[in-house]
Amino acid sequence: MSGAEVNGPVMLAVGYGLAVVLYGGYWIYLKQKASRLETTLRKVKGSGN
Amino acid sequence: MTQQAAPESVAEPTAAHSSAQRTTKWLGIATAVAIVAFAYASFFYAPEDSIQGSVQRIFYVHVASAWIAALAFFVVFAGSIAFLVSRNMRWDAYAGASAEVGLLFTTVVLVTGMLWGKAIWGVFWTWEPRLTSVLVLWLLYLAYVALRAYVPDPSRKARFSAVLGIVAFLDVPIVYLSVKWWRTLHPEQVIITEQGPQLPGMMIVALTVGLVAMTLVYVYFVRLRFNVNDLEQQIKREVAK
Amino acid sequence: MTALASREVESRSPSAVPTTLVVEGLGKEFGWTRVLSNVSLTIEEGEYVALMGSNGVGKTTLLRMCAGLSVPTEGSVSIAGVDLRRAGPGLRRRVGFVSHESLLYPDLTGRENLEFHARLFGVTDPASAIAALSELLDLDGILDRPAGVLSRGNRQRLTLARALLHGPRIVLLDEPFTGLDEESSDRLLTVLDALVASGRTVVMTTHDRSVAEAGPRRLILLENRTVAVDRELPLPTREIAPAPVQAPAFTRPTLTTPPKLFRAALAIAAKDLRVEFRTRDVIGSAGLFALAVLVTASFTMPTGAAASAGAATGVLWISILFAVLLGVGRTMARESADRGIEGLLLSPAPRESVFIGKALASLVLMAVVDVVIIPLFLVMMTSDGQGSNPLALIGTVALGTLGLVTVASLFSGIAVGSRLGESMLPILVMPVVIPLMVGSVELTRLALGAGDSTSVWQWLGILAGFDIMVLLAAIAMFSYVIEE
Numbered sequence: 001m002s003g004a005e006v007n008g009p010v011m012l013a014v015g016y017g018l019a020v021v022l023y024g025g026y027w028i029y030l031k032q033k034a035s036r037l038e039t040t041l042r043k044v045k046g047s048g049n
Numbered sequence: 050m051t052q053q054a055a056p057e058s059v060a061e062p063t064a065a066h067s068s069a070q071r072t073t074k075w076l077g078i079a080t081a082v083a084i085v086a087f088a089y090a091s092f093f094y095a096p097e098d099s100i101q102g103s104v105q106r107i108f109y110v111h112v113a114s115a116w117i118a119a120l121a122f123f124v125v126f127a128g129s130i131a132f133l134v135s136r137n138m139r140w141d142a143y144a145g146a147s148a149e150v151g152l153l154f155t156t157v158v159l160v161t162g163m164l165w166g167k168a169i170w171g172v173f174w175t176w177e178p179r180l181t182s183v184l185v186l187w188l189l190y191l192a193y194v195a196l197r198a199y200v201p202d203p204s205r206k207a208r209f210s211a212v213l214g215i216v217a218f219l220d221v222p223i224v225y226l227s228v229k230w231w232r233t234l235h236p237e238q239v240i241i242t243e244q245g246p247q248l249p250g251m252m253i254v255a256l257t258v259g260l261v262a263m264t265l266v267y268v269y270f271v272r273l274r275f276n277v278n279d280l281e282q283q284i285k286r287e288v289a290k
Numbered sequence: 291m292t293a294l295a296s297r298e299v300e301s302r303s304p305s306a307v308p309t310t311l312v313v314e315g316l317g318k319e320f321g322w323t324r325v326l327s328n329v330s331l332t333i334e335e336g337e338y339v340a341l342m343g344s345n346g347v348g349k350t351t352l353l354r355m356c357a358g359l360s361v362p363t364e365g366s367v368s369i370a371g372v373d374l375r376r377a378g379p380g381l382r383r384r385v386g387f388v389s390h391e392s393l394l395y396p397d398l399t400g401r402e403n404l405e406f407h408a409r410l411f412g413v414t415d416p417a418s419a420i421a422a423l424s425e426l427l428d429l430d431g432i433l434d435r436p437a438g439v440l441s442r443g444n445r446q447r448l449t450l451a452r453a454l455l456h457g458p459r460i461v462l463l464d465e466p467f468t469g470l471d472e473e474s475s476d477r478l479l480t481v482l483d484a485l486v487a488s489g490r491t492v493v494m495t496t497h498d499r500s501v502a503e504a505g506p507r508r509l510i511l512l513e514n515r516t517v518a519v520d521r522e523l524p525l526p527t528r529e530i531a532p533a534p535v536q537a538p539a540f541t542r543p544t545l546t547t548p549p550k551l552f553r554a555a556l557a558i559a560a561k562d563l564r565v566e567f568r569t570r571d572v573i574g575s576a577g578l579f580a581l582a583v584l585v586t587a588s589f590t591m592p593t594g595a596a597a598s599a600g601a602a603t604g605v606l607w608i609s610i611l612f613a614v615l616l617g618v619g620r621t622m623a624r625e626s627a628d629r630g631i632e633g634l635l636l637s638p639a640p641r642e643s644v645f646i647g648k649a650l651a652s653l654v655l656m657a658v659v660d661v662v663i664i665p666l667f668l669v670m671m672t673s674d675g676q677g678s679n680p681l682a683l684i685g686t687v688a689l690g691t692l693g694l695v696t697v698a699s700l701f702s703g704i705a706v707g708s709r710l711g712e713s714m715l716p717i718l719v720m721p722v723v724i725p726l727m728v729g730s731v732e733l734t735r736l737a738l739g740a741g742d743s744t745s746v747w748q749w750l751g752i753l754a755g756f757d758i759m760v761l762l763a764a765i766a767m768f769s770y771v772i773e774e
Contacts (some may be wrong), residue, residue, distance in 0.1 A: 007104070007167060007168040008101070008102045008103050008104035008168045009102075009103050009104070010168075011104050011107065011164040011165065011167055011168040012103055012104045012106055012107050012164075012168075014164055015107040015110070015111075015160070015161045015164040015165065016107070016110060016161075018157075018160050018161070018164075019110050019114070019157045019160070019161060022153060022156060022157050022160070023153070023157065023266065026150075026153050026270065027270070027273070030270065030273040030274060030277060031273070033277050034273065034276055034277050034280060037277060037280035037281060037284060038280060040284055041280055041283055041284050041287065044284055044287040044288060045287055133767070133770055185721060185724050188720075188721040188724075189721040189722065191721075192717050192718050192721050192722075195717055196704070196708065196714070196717075196718065199708045199709045199710050199714060200707065200708045200709065201709060202320060202321050203320075203321030203322060204319070204320060204321050205321075205707055205774075206321075208770045208771065208773070209704045209707065209708070209771065211770065212700070212704065212763075212767045212770055212771055213701075213704070213718065215763060215767065216697075216700070216722060216760065216763050216767075217721075217722065219759050219763060220722050220725070220756075220759070223725040223752060223755055223756050223759065224724060224725050226725070226748075226752060227724070227725035227728040227729055227752050228725075228728070230732075230745065230748050230749070230752070231728045231732070282322055285321075285322035285323075286322050289322055289323045289324065
């Protein structure tokens with residue numbers, strides 16, 4: 001387990017970092033997509049009337 | 050969750066619609082608070098593991114994500130059945146959103162599992178039964194999400210993915226057993242430390258906080274995804290008019 | 291023709307309820323596109339109706355819902371007072387549907403196609419029913435040629451024969467005059483006249499005003515997704531008294547109870563095997579593919595003793611998996627060629643029998659591939675199978691192939707309906723069959739005399755459990771895959 005002490009904190013940081021990137025990335029993706037769609041919807045509705 | 054969101058898919062932005070948006074907003078705030086609490090619990094509150102050292106703290110996000118992934122795929126299964134019985138497209142939208150979010154959680158489980166493995170086993174990947182089952186699960190629901198992307202007609206997409214959502218979920222226990230038995234036949238030189246009942250109380254508290262936080266993340270994401278779906282639907286309806 | 295009419299009235303089905311077609315508040319959405327809304331109609335027995343409207347207005351969809359091929363989003367269609375969704379097999383036999391596609395199997399002859407449908411519909415004496423239709427529709431020279439090589443007009447006659455074979459009370463035709471020359475059109479009009487004269491209901495869609503005025507007595511015009519005009523038409527302008535071609539008497543075939551689950555499945559499987567016997571597509575492609583995988587993959591393995599017991603069985607199962615993916619995908623693609631599957635859905639055969647029949651035929655074909663591949667595997671990759679248990683080997687291959695064929699049959703219906711077509715099949719099948727593959731490989735290894743034999747029951751449990759799970763799921767859910 002000598003490798004554990006060397007790798008441990010790095011892997012922990014990378015692990016949580018990637019989790020934050022994945023969850024956060026998906027959150028931003030959904031937020032942006034929703035706001036883009038809202039703009040489109042307003043445009044489509046506007047042109048319809 | 051499904052009951053809460055029930056009145057929101059009305060096409061026009063009504064009072065119900067904006068109240069649903071308000072709910073989502075507050076849910077987002079609650080989720081953010083829970084995540085902060087979870088970060089504190091896993092990094093500072095929970096004690097350092099005497100054998101594994103600090104890397105053991107990856108356990109909290111890993112296990113909490115895994116449990117919520119299981120919940121997400123159960124929702125896909127239940128939503129699929131509900132859709133086939135009722136033919137209500139709302140169930141299909143929930144199943145689709147839940148599968149996508151579940152796939153995200155599964156990806157986190159795999160990534161954190163591999164890093165944890167590297168730290169304590171010395172290798173990124175071993176065919177350890179639980180990790181292998183998660184990989185198969187990931188592949189199954191990747192196929193599910195791919196299928197949804199490749200069937201343009203919505204009603205057909207709903208029927209097809211419901212069938213796959215049911216078969217995939219029923220397959221999971223068989224996958225787990227087969228992988229477990231396969232592993233006992235082909236052992237590798239890896240010491241698998243059993244987590245579980247002998248966890249100290251403070252670790253259990255941290256894990257519980259993690260489960261609450263991840264459940265909130267899941268519900269929040271599914272709502273956001275459902276909202277995106279709803280917007281797409283409204284746009285298509287407007288265009289079709 | 292009046293003599294014909296009276297004869298028909300006498301030989302009507304014993305049920306006294308007239309075969310009235312009632313459409314109530316019918317609406318259909320395809321995903322987010324609304325095609326029809328709030329359509330209500332009553333068509334009495336013996337009416338002759340033209341359904342008109344511009345392209346994409348929903349004529350075909352309305353007709354398909356009346357035929358029970360398409361499920362309404364709201365509202366209902368009922369025939370003789372029974373909602374189509376709750377309809378038993380008896381009701382399906384009252385309807386004949388001529389689709390834009392022929393719903394015939396191109397590799398089978400006209401007669402084989404008709405015999406197959408006669409079997410599904412429970413026609414007592416198919417030969418005489420076909421002979422009668424042959425006279426009515428002038429099928430001489432068409433019946434014994436493959437349906438796929440016929441000209442549009444000839445195929446249309448065969449399609450009509452398929453729809454009339456079981457003596458339906460309501461005949462629905464979707465653009466029946468498209469692509470017909472003048473002579474064929476005249477003949478079709480005469481036949482439709484004869485059908486109406488014999489008391490049957492005829493409803494056809496058309497975009498051609500002259501066709502609508504050449505026979506039908508009622509015009510229904512669809513506009514903006516619903517009925518805009520519904521009125522009587524004056525007597526046809528063309529001469530009707532001396533019809534250009536005199537239609538011979540149309541005799542109603544006698545029917546027995548239509549085949550139940552397994553007999554219908556057997557009929558479908560027999561049809562598939564007959565097609566395969568004609569074309570040898572599946573055996574040829576899947577068999578060669580399996581062989582190629584087996585040989586190619588052998589070069590990726592370590593040589594020596596370890597190989598025979600270890601990786602070789604994996605290679606064997608990969609080759610069987612690939613053969614199944616290719617072969618079953620092909621079998622299902624045949625159903626969509628001329629929408630043959632809709633012919634099955636129109637028949638009174640239980641929907642589950644479609645899956646069981648298709649899977650059964652694929653199982654037989656894959657068994658043939660197994661029979662070729664396994665001996666080759668034993669000779670080339672083991673020490674000629676010495677020390678192996680042949681019975682265990684056969685059992686393992688049977689259980690494994692059954693599971694693979696079941697999953698592939700269920701998902702090939704899905705793959706065919708996706709944008710990727712058959713390429714989608716491996717993506718769907720492979721993750722699901724992982725436990726089956728693991729179990730099959732381990733059991734094959736045990737059957738070859740290698741490995742820890744105490745685990746035999748575990749693996750048998752995995753295989754049996756998987757097979758039962760997917761079989762039940764597929765039988766229960768295949769109808770959701772193929773409906774519309």
